[in-house]
Amino acid sequence: MLKTLAFGAVALSSTCAFAAPFTNGSFELGPAPGSFLSLGTGSTAVLGWTTTAGSIDYIGSYWNPSNGSRSIDMNNTSPGGIQQTFTTVASHRYKVSFDYAGNPDLGPNLKTFNVTADSYAGGFSFDTTGHSKTNMGWVSTDFTFIADDVAATLSFASTTSGACGPTLDNVQVEDLGPVPEPASIAALGIGLAAAARRRKSG
16 A cells, blocks of 8 residues: 555656746747757757757847747747646636737748647648738737646647748747536526516516
């Protein structure tokens, strides 16, 4: 029994050791990129984030970011990506918001990428036609997912060929709280219906 408890404690501490609260969503914490800095697969130079397959450009003064002074081009010479693992509460709903655009230097004009977080998977695209480094045309969007464990990995991955890919900035994660139980939802519906009847009779 003692061995089992000790093993469980070690396993729990090991799980928690690999996750922390979500951080550095605008990529401000990291080495000084100058104009831009190329980061290869496995790089953890940008605090909280890991470069996934391929490589990325960590952008400084090269173009106007949507927030702060830094952003990410998900392509260096080929499609790359970036991800962060952070602590969650199982069965809580999380809102992820972020800004995206595209490197306007070279084609293709349509920049595409995928986003995953636990069971959520989505594809996004941005047309760079008419945009420039001083007019990036950043778009804001968001989605929600339900955490299925004590940690979740948020991943952004380019699906655009070439050296100029989709761009990313201002990533934010918000805990929206537990998903309501079906009984709670039903009770809420009954309460709203009763309130509506009272208003009608009054």
